[in-house]
Amino acid sequence: xxxxxxxxxxxxxxxxxxxxxxxxxxxxxxxxxxxxxxxxxxxxxxxxxxxxxxxxxxxxxxxxxxxxxxxxxxxxxxxxxxxxxx
Amino acid sequence: xxxxxxxxxxxxxxxxxxxxxxxxxxxxxxxxxxxxxxxxxxxxxxxxxxxxxxxxxxxxxxxxxxxxxxxxxxxxxxxxxxxxxxxxxxxxxxxxxxxxxxxxxxxxxxxxxxxxxxxxxxxxxxxxxxxxxxxxxxxxxxxxxxxxxxxxxxxxxxxxxxxxxxxxxxxxxxxxxxxxxxxxxxxxxxxxxxxxxxxxxxxxxxxxxxxxxxxxxxxxxxxxxxxxxxxxxxxxxxxxxxxxxxxxxxxxxxxxx
Numbered sequence: 001x002x003x004x005x006x007x008x009x010x011x012x013x014x015x016x017x018x019x020x021x022x023x024x025x026x027x028x029x030x031x032x033x034x035x036x037x038x039x040x041x042x043x044x045x046x047x048x049x050x051x052x053x054x055x056x057x058x059x060x061x062x063x064x065x066x067x068x069x070x071x072x073x074x075x076x077x078x079x080x081x082x083x084x085x086x
Numbered sequence: 087x088x089x090x091x092x093x094x095x096x097x098x099x100x101x102x103x104x105x106x107x108x109x110x111x112x113x114x115x116x117x118x119x120x121x122x123x124x125x126x127x128x129x130x131x132x133x134x135x136x137x138x139x140x141x142x143x144x145x146x147x148x149x150x151x152x153x154x155x156x157x158x159x160x161x162x163x164x165x166x167x168x169x170x171x172x173x174x175x176x177x178x179x180x181x182x183x184x185x186x187x188x189x190x191x192x193x194x195x196x197x198x199x200x201x202x203x204x205x206x207x208x209x210x211x212x213x214x215x216x217x218x219x220x221x222x223x224x225x226x227x228x229x230x231x232x233x234x235x236x237x238x239x240x241x242x243x244x245x246x247x248x249x250x251x252x253x254x255x256x257x258x259x260x261x262x263x264x265x266x267x268x269x270x271x272x273x274x275x276x277x278x279x280x281x282x283x284x285x286x287x288x289x290x291x292x293x294x295x296x297x298x299x300x301x302x303x304x305x306x307x308x309x310x311x312x313x314x315x316x317x318x319x320x321x322x323x324x325x326x327x328x329x330x331x332x333x334x335x336x337x338x339x340x341x342x343x
Contacts, residue, residue, distance in 0.1 A: 010134045029137050035146050036135060037178035044178045062134065064175050068107035068116060068145055069131025069161050069295075 005057040016055060023051035025061065036065045090319070092290055094268055095216045095237040097184075099155060101126045102285065103315040104270065106295025110304065113148040119298055120149070123308035127155045129186055129293065131162070132176045151181060157218070159186040160206075164199070169206045173215060185210060186240065188220045196246040200227045204234065211235035220272055223257040225264045232265045239265060240293065243284060244274025247296040251280035255287055262288045278307075278314035285318025286326070 003018035009025070016025060022040065026033055038045045039062040045053065055061075092099045104127040110116040120128060128149060149156070158176035163169040166189060173185045189206050191199030198221050207217045211234055219231050220240045228239045241261055244250035251274065252258065262269050268290035275281050275294045284292045292315055301307035 010137050012137070029135075031135055031137075032144075035144065035179055035181075037132070037175040037180075039175065044174050047178075047180070063137065064132050065135045065179060066130040066145055066156070066158060066176075066181075067133045068110060068113075069129060069159060 005055065005059075007055055007058070008060045010061070010063055020055050021051050022049070022053045022055060022061065025055060026050060026063070029063070031063060036063055038063055090323070092268060094218070097155065097216075099127055099291075101315075102291040102319055103281070103311055104129065104157070104291055104293040105298060105308070105311075106293070107145060107149070108295055109299035113143060113145060115304060116145070117148045119304045119308040120154075122305045122312070123298065124312040126153070127157055127291075127293075129157045129159050129295070132158055132160075132172050132179065155184070156181045157184050157186050159220075160188045162190075163188060164190050166202045166206045166209070169202070170209050173206075173210050174213075177215065182216075183214055184216045184218065186218045186220060198222055198242070200224065203227075204230055207231055207236055208234050218270070223254045223261065225257060225260045228261045228265050228269075232267050236267070238268040238270055238290075240270045240272040242273040243271050243280065244276075246273040247300075248274050249276030249297060249300075250274055251276050252283050252287070255283065258284070258289070259287050275311075278310040281311050281314040282318035282321070285315055286321050288322055291315075 004015040005018045006013060007016055022038060033047055033050060041060050092102060101124050103123055103125045105120055105123050105125040106129045107116050110119065130145060158181060160169040160172040163172055169187060169189045176185055177183060187203065187207055187210065189199045189202040191197050200222055203219055203221060207219050210217050217236045218238050218240055219236050221227050221231060223241045228241060231239055241258060244253045258271065270291040270293050271284040271289040272293040275292060275297045281292045298304050298308045298311060
């Protein structure tokens with residue numbers, strides 16, 4: 001049984017294999033890498049590094065992509081909830 | 087109108103109607119509405135991927151980036167730091183250097199914080215972004231944004247999603263005269279005549295989302311907007327007659343009994 005570490009992915013705590021890379025995490029989550037941006041501990045990663053950067057205990061990973069949007073969405077950024085004028 | 091191309095920072099764009107992709111019922115409706123609008127520039131927002139439910143489809147599976155110019159925005163950002171962060175994430179997600187920059191100043195009106203906007207634009211221009219700033223209908227701010235390197239300016243017609251139409255045509259006209267870059271009227275359009283008016287004033291393009299997505303029949307409204315923008319552009323190019331207080335007969339007097 002491989003050792004596990006605790007990391008935070010998109011705001012949620014989760015355990016993951018200690019020897020894994022960011023690329024492994026994306027594959028585990030079934031996320032295609034072409035259209036995502038990954039921020040690791042507030043630093044935006046070059047996608048070439050996904051398979052080279054190992055995850056460490058306490059790492060904070062943000063995985064973002066494009067969603068429908070025209071102009072501004074709500075403050076929480078929950079996606080499609082637009083602010084309507086009366 | 088064959089050669090009536092819109093060029094921004096060396097990119098040639100074929101449509102003068104740009105559309106947002108928010109607020110639609112589903113991606114199929116989004117795709118159909120965009121096709122009906124004839125738009126080739128579509129805006130998208132950058133958000134966290136849903137990692138718990140991977141069955142959710144990706145918008146870009148429906149919009150071919152080869153067919154459309156994808157314009158990511160910094161919607162929802164209320165300060166310089168967030169706007170710059172989202173712009174960098176949008177670029178990292180890998181479409182292009184284009185960014186529709188929004189720095190908002192107030193939740194109720196969603197009016198831009200133009201001081202923050204200018205500051206964020208400076209940072210991003212230096213980093214090589216093609217910054218298209220969402221700004222107020224303020225000619226002086228438009229000029230400042232151009233001076234620091236924005237290759238186009240996107241002044242609002244009215245508050246986002248308000249559908250109030252062109253609230254200040256005179257300011258928009260002054261912006262168009264004052265700056266020599268393309269002007270894209272953004273936000274506030276309610277119906278086809280609003281879009282036509284923006285184009286008749288001399289706007290280079292119009293960007294809208296809610297007016298189409300929020301219509302009772304979004305796909306038909308998308309088509310209406312396509313014709314409105316086209317008609318407005320033609321009318322602008324044709325040159326309208328001056329407004330006069332009194333009548334001018336259009337039938338000759340000669341030959342009357």
